[in-house]
Amino acid sequence: MSMNRATAANMVLIALLLALPPLAGLMDGEFYIILVSRALILAIAAVSLNFILGFGGMVSFGQAAFIGIGAYVVGAGTMHAFEDGIEWLGNGYTQLALTVLFSAVAATVIGAISLRTKGVYFIMITLAFGQMLYFVAVGLEIYGGDDGLSLYQRSEMPGLPDLSDDRVLYYFSLGVLLLFLYLSHRVLHSRFGKVLTGCRLNEQRMAALGFPTYRYRLVAFVIAGVMTGIAGFLLANQTDFISPAMMHWTRSGDLIIMIVLGGIGTVFGPVYGALAFLLLEEFLSGIPVTIAGYRIGEYWQLIFGPVLILIILYARGGIYGFLQPRSNGK
Amino acid sequence: MTTPVLEARQLIKRFGGLVATDNLSMTVNPGELHAVIGPNGAGKTTLIGQLTGAIRPDGGDIFLHGRRITHMPTFRRSRLGLARSFQITSVFSEMTVLENVALAVQAHSGHSFRFWKPALRDPALREAAEQALDFIGLAPRRDEQVGNLSHGEQRQLEMAMALATKPRILLLDEPMAGMSQEETARMVAILGPLKKSVPILLIEHDMDAVFALADRISVLVYGRIIASGSPDAIRINPEVKAAYLGDDDA
Ligand SMILES: Nc1ncnc2c1ncn2[C@@H]1O[C@H](COP(=O)(O)OP(=O)(O)O)[C@@H](O)[C@H]1O
Numbered sequence: 028m029s030m031n032r033a034t035a036a037n038m039v040l041i042a043l044l045l046a047l048p049p050l051a052g053l054m055d056g057e058f059y060i061i062l063v064s065r066a067l068i069l070a071i072a073a074v075s076l077n078f079i080l081g082f083g084g085m086v087s088f089g090q091a092a093f094i095g096i097g098a099y100v101v102g103a104g105t106m107h108a109f110e111d112g113i114e115w116l117g118n119g120y121t122q123l124a125l126t127v128l129f130s131a132v133a134a135t136v137i138g139a140i141s142l143r144t145k146g147v148y149f150i151m152i153t154l155a156f157g158q159m160l161y162f163v164a165v166g167l168e169i170y171g172g173d174d175g176l177s178l179y180q181r182s183e184m185p186g187l188p189d190l191s192d193d194r195v196l197y198y199f200s201l202g203v204l205l206l207f208l209y210l211s212h213r214v215l216h217s218r219f220g221k222v223l224t225g226c227r228l229n230e231q232r233m234a235a236l237g238f239p240t241y242r243y244r245l246v247a248f249v250i251a252g253v254m255t256g257i258a259g260f261l262l263a264n265q266t267d268f269i270s271p272a273m274m275h276w277t278r279s280g281d282l283i284i285m286i287v288l289g290g291i292g293t294v295f296g297p298v299y300g301a302l303a304f305l306l307l308e309e310f311l312s313g314i315p316v317t318i319a320g321y322r323i324g325e326y327w328q329l330i331f332g333p334v335l336i337l338i339i340l341y342a343r344g345g346i347y348g349f350l351q352p353r354s355n356g357k
Numbered sequence: 358m359t360t361p362v363l364e365a366r367q368l369i370k371r372f373g374g375l376v377a378t379d380n381l382s383m384t385v386n387p388g389e390l391h392a393v394i395g396p397n398g399a400g401k402t403t404l405i406g407q408l409t410g411a412i413r414p415d416g417g418d419i420f421l422h423g424r425r426i427t428h429m430p431t432f433r434r435s436r437l438g439l440a441r442s443f444q445i446t447s448v449f450s451e452m453t454v455l456e457n458v459a460l461a462v463q464a465h466s467g468h469s470f471r472f473w474k475p476a477l478r479d480p481a482l483r484e485a486a487e488q489a490l491d492f493i494g495l496a497p498r499r500d501e502q503v504g505n506l507s508h509g510e511q512r513q514l515e516m517a518m519a520l521a522t523k524p525r526i527l528l529l530d531e532p533m534a535g536m537s538q539e540e541t542a543r544m545v546a547i548l549g550p551l552k553k554s555v556p557i558l559l560i561e562h563d564m565d566a567v568f569a570l571a572d573r574i575s576v577l578v579y580g581r582i583i584a585s586g587s588p589d590a591i592r593i594n595p596e597v598k599a600a601y602l603g604d605d606d607a
């Protein structure tokens with residue numbers, strides 16, 4: 028593979044991410060480790076959603092529900108481990124297994140129903156399922172209902188360094204992200220990936236060629252759900268807190284924005300999108316300028332919105348589009 | 358009597374008040390090229406849609422090799438060897454020519470729940486795809502993005518994809534539309550010998566091609582077959598002349 032601009036940029040980005048904790052340590056910047064950890068985890072969720080949205084053309088608007096599933100497994104698990112003495116529920120491996128299981132079951136049910144519809148209906152029905160799970164979480168008084176729940180402690184993963192160290196969690200998240208990126212890359216070029224791409228470009232033609240498209244799309248939907256669930260597992264650990272807000276539909280919208288911002292349908296694009304999203308949010312909301320008594324930073328979304336529209340209008344390939352001039356393939 | 362490869366019996370399709378397929382019965386027999394001609398809006402594409410499962414008929418039945426497939430989903434019919442080409446070119450826009458055909462081959466080489474090995478490095482897919490492209494005459498263009506193909510070349514690709522599924526019967530919806538004269542001649546040269554191994558239902562407006570290729574011609578007007586017979590019989594049929602072919606010799 029020749030080293031084009033995009034590949035070079037990806038290498039630099041990975042190197043920077045690997046070097047960030049020691050560099051941040053030099054300038055006493057725990058803040059950056061925490062901020063970028065969060066970006067990495069949201070990047071994992073965006074890469075997962077991109078698997079169906081970018082590769083398969085399925086605009087799931089309820090993807091944050093799976094973040095919620097992973098997060099609630101961690102939150103509920105550690106709570107039961109502490110309060111009810113069910114210690115195995117505090118174990119990170121058990122929690123990961125439960126996250127995979129619950130996400131897969133939920134994705135199978137949601138996908139099986141949603142994928143019978145197309146276009147706007149698909150968007151609406153996935154949104155509805157997402158909100159349904161959101162309200163389920165609101166109703167779970169045992170886990171704090173609307174207010175959520177603070178984690179008693181982070182997931183215990185015997186044999187691995189302690190996740191309660193922010194640096195460890197950072198590298199753990201980075202590892203998961205790199206793994207998911209590699210998996211996405213492999214799958215995209217595999218037979219399954221070709222089918223997924225074909226379904227996005229022309230599903231009718233795929234059926235005429237002999238592909239049972241529904242089956243393939245459903246499996247892709249489940250894979251993406253499980254991957255997003257794992258992002259939720261990490262996010263609960265990172266924020267030491269779970270609440271229904273994590274699965275609100277606006278969170279699903281944020282993931283879609285990250286993908287569009289970064290470059291839809293490209294393996295690496297969502298990573299740039301997630302980083303840009305969080306950095307912009309952080310930077311814009313920190314603007315100290317006050318006009319007529321209003322602090323600009325508080326209304327950062329008023330600036331973010333137009334920036335986003337400009338990018339969508341003038342850089343249709345997102346950030347990744349700048350790195351990789353559109354020619355052949357991805 | 359041999360069983361027809363494909364048979365429609367009293368097929369009916371309505372779009373609101375419009376009867377697009379009106380109690381239509383027809384067969385395609387082994388070794389035969391059966392051409393369906395008729396003016397625009399006669400219901401030719403709607404017929405193909407029902408035969409392939411893209412459109413659900415309101416009445417009647419469809420049989421493939423004697424087996425009733427009226428309610429069978431499209432992908433299963435394809436598995437049984439029913440392939441079509443589309444009137445409006447329907448290829449995968451962001452892929453290369455080879456990728457398009459390789460995907461067609463892939464559809465009929467086992468399941469695609471294979472997540473790891475790059476599909477295009479698989480010699481089984483590549484070789485069969487290259488063979489189909491060679492056959493149709495598109496081999497030199499195999500690495501081109503389909504967006505860069507001429508209209509005629511896209512029609513050829515459409516055909517290569519249908520052939521790559523190793524069909525047992527082909528339904529072709531105006532394959533020559535928009536082709537240059539050489540391309541049409543090439544297509545005629547391909548279809549002529551092909552029909553012996555793969556029977557063909559051909560919808561086409563190019564009358565020279567139809568009369569050169571067809572063993573049987575049916576004339577469709579307002580969803581009904583008004584005449585069916587050998588090319589010679591159709592050529593002199595007064596009803597057909599009036600309804601479709603016009604007064605000048607076809
Ligand atoms: N999906 C549809 N909804 C409503 N009317 C349709 C639809 N598809 C085709 N028709 C109508 O049915 C008739 C037959 O169309 P079609 O099969 O495309 O004709 P042909 O291929 O012979 O030109 C036309 O009058 C067309 O307008």
Ligand SMILES: [Mg+2]
Binds near residue numbers: 401402403444
């Ligand atoms: Mg037509």
